[in-house]
Amino acid sequence: MIVVENLEKSFGETKILKGISTSFEKGKTNLIIGQSGSGKTVFLKCLLGLFTPDSGTISYDGKMYSQLSDNEQRDLRGDMGMVFQGSALFDSMTIAENVMFPLRMFTKQSKSEMQDRVNVVLKRVNLPDAHQKMPSEASGGMQKRVAIARAIVNNPKYLFCDEPNSGLDPKTAIVIDNLIQEITKEYDMITMINSHDMNSVMEIGEKIIFLRNGIKEWEGTSDDVFKTDNEALTDFVYSSNLFKKVRAAQLKENS
Amino acid sequence: MTYLENIGAYFLMVVEMFRKPTKWTVMKTLILKDIDDLIIGSIGIVAFISFFVGGVVTIQTALNITNPLIPQYLVGFATRQSVILEFAPTFISIIMAGKVGSFITSSIGSMRVTEQIDALEVMGINAINYLVFPKFIALMLYPFVISIAMFLGILGGMAACVYGGFTSMEDYIIGIQTDFIPFHIIYAFAKTVVFAFVLATVPSFYGYFMKGGALEVGKASTTSFVWTSVIIILLNYILTQLLLS
Numbered sequence: 001m002i003v004v005e006n007l008e009k010s011f012g013e014t015k016i017l018k019g020i021s022t023s024f025e026k027g028k029t030n031l032i033i034g035q036s037g038s039g040k041t042v043f044l045k046c047l048l049g050l051f052t053p054d055s056g057t058i059s060y061d062g063k064m065y066s067q068l069s070d071n072e073q074r075d076l077r078g079d080m081g082m083v084f085q086g087s088a089l090f091d092s093m094t095i096a097e098n099v100m101f102p103l104r105m106f107t108k109q110s111k112s113e114m115q116d117r118v119n120v121v122l123k124r125v126n127l128p129d130a131h132q133k134m135p136s137e138a139s140g141g142m143q144k145r146v147a148i149a150r151a152i153v154n155n156p157k158y159l160f161c162d163e164p165n166s167g168l169d170p171k172t173a174i175v176i177d178n179l180i181q182e183i184t185k186e187y188d189m190i191t192m193i194n195s196h197d198m199n200s201v202m203e204i205g206e207k208i209i210f211l212r213n214g215i216k217e218w219e220g221t222s223d224d225v226f227k228t229d230n231e232a233l234t235d236f237v238y239s240s241n242l243f244k245k246v247r248a249a250q251l252k253e254n255s
Numbered sequence: 256m257t258y259l260e261n262i263g264a265y266f267l268m269v270v271e272m273f274r275k276p277t278k279w280t281v282m283k284t285l286i287l288k289d290i291d292d293l294i295i296g297s298i299g300i301v302a303f304i305s306f307f308v309g310g311v312v313t314i315q316t317a318l319n320i321t322n323p324l325i326p327q328y329l330v331g332f333a334t335r336q337s338v339i340l341e342f343a344p345t346f347i348s349i350i351m352a353g354k355v356g357s358f359i360t361s362s363i364g365s366m367r368v369t370e371q372i373d374a375l376e377v378m379g380i381n382a383i384n385y386l387v388f389p390k391f392i393a394l395m396l397y398p399f400v401i402s403i404a405m406f407l408g409i410l411g412g413m414a415a416c417v418y419g420g421f422t423s424m425e426d427y428i429i430g431i432q433t434d435f436i437p438f439h440i441i442y443a444f445a446k447t448v449v450f451a452f453v454l455a456t457v458p459s460f461y462g463y464f465m466k467g468g469a470l471e472v473g474k475a476s477t478t479s480f481v482w483t484s485v486i487i488i489l490l491n492y493i494l495t496q497l498l499l500s
Contacts, residue, residue, distance in 0.1 A: 048377050049377075050373060050376055050377065070275070073379070074275070074379040075379070076379075077377060077378060077379030078378070078379055080377060080378075082373075082374065082377040084370045084373065084374060085370070086369055086370055088369060088370035088371050088373065088374040089371075090371055090374075091365075091369070091371070101378075102378055104278070104280070104281055105277070105278060105281060105378065105380060106378075106379075160377075
């Protein structure tokens with residue numbers, strides 16, 4: 001379980017996170033939603049240890065990150081997998097080398113063992129024949145799947161995804177969403193996803209956290225999102241024309 | 256203030272470069288790749304420039320010796336001194352600041368823009384050691400490039416001298432052997448090692464700490480070239496003062 005307490009982070013005079021407290025459970029996909037500039041990415045980067053919070057604590061299965069030594073922090077990061085918004089694949093390596101990279105860095109496996117593991121995860125993300133392709137030869141959806149394969153190759157306990165659907169068509173976005181949810185269950189991980197995408201909220205969000213101006217405005221399940229009377233969340237959820245129409249239809253039906 | 260902050264950040268980066276080393280099996284591959292990119296890939300342009308600049312130095316010297324009392328072998332002597340003391344270590348380093356320095360800044364900068372450096376850090380890898388240390392080790396072979404530049408500079412001078420009809424081959428060879436001071440070679444290679452360190456670390460600094468997008472990668476490459484050149488020229492002055500005066 002990841003427990004966050006009273007997390008605060010500023011850049012210069014600007015306070016980005018203003019005392020966020022929450023927790024994330026094992027085997028669940030947690031979505032962090034909110035408008036651009038609401039602090040989602042900073043929150044995720046604090047969880048990843050890329051930013052040091054000004055105050056507050058983050059603990060991973062009882063281990064307080066700020067109290068760990070450099071080596072312990074490094075070990076903990078070995079338990080984290082991250083899918084970046086732009087995939088962040090190493091463009092000088094083939095897809096297979098990208099996926100193998102965490103194994104080469106952190107395990108003492110032989111080359112054949114590593115290759116076997118790469119085959120397994122590439123097959124799992126439905127890319128069984130993409131080994132020798134360069135990232136630049138892969139489509140956006142393929143790159144995301146490779147990024148997921150790289151993130152899970154070392155059996156992480158925690159998976160972080162920063163807008164995994166951005167730049168993808170709706171159909172591919174659903175494939176990626178479902179893949180992340182299936183993998184979360186399969187590997188029994190704690191998964192955190194930053195997203196703007198309301199489809200993701202509906203499809204895979206088991207716990208939703210809504211951030212607004214650096215504050216946790218709302219927390220609940222995907223079902224609760226559509227029943228809430230929180231004005232800011234309603235305004236965010238129904239900002240698209242499609243959802244406005246759905247909302248209008250719902251209200252009409254209720255009346 | 257920004258300059259002071261940058262200087263501080265640069266030295267912290269240099270210290271970080273030697274901490275939390277990357278696994279040797281991975282590092283070995285990175286070093287070999289960087290030797291190929293930075294050293295082997297530079298030999299062609301260095302050879303071409305050295306040969307022809309050596310020739311030009313010889314022609315200029317020969318054309319400026321109009322007094323019949325000055326011996327002809329002075330052309331070879333002047334070429335050797337210019338090439339070994341300044342042209343090969345310093346002038347070639349400025350060229351390398353453009354070629355190798357821009358390559359380092361833009362490749363690391365592109366990794367920053369596309370979040371590849373963040374990906375390394377998330378995995379708990381010391382990204383500075385992973386990216387900068389192999390370049391530093393690869394550039395420790397830079398004196399090898401400079402020795403080629405010295406040889407070809409003097410050879411180019413000889414070709415220009417003999418085929419241009421300025422002096423005889425014998426005079427040129429006597430010239431390059433006259434008053435040879437072995438310490439000048441030590442001085443030249445000492446400078447080269449210091450410049451190699453600058454060439455590996457300053458462009459890496461500008462690439463690693465750049466912020467923004469593709470446009471900023473270009474700007475960072477330009478800034479990196481300017482500062483690498485400035486630092487090389489300043490260090491050249493200081494080292495010359497310390498070692499030769």
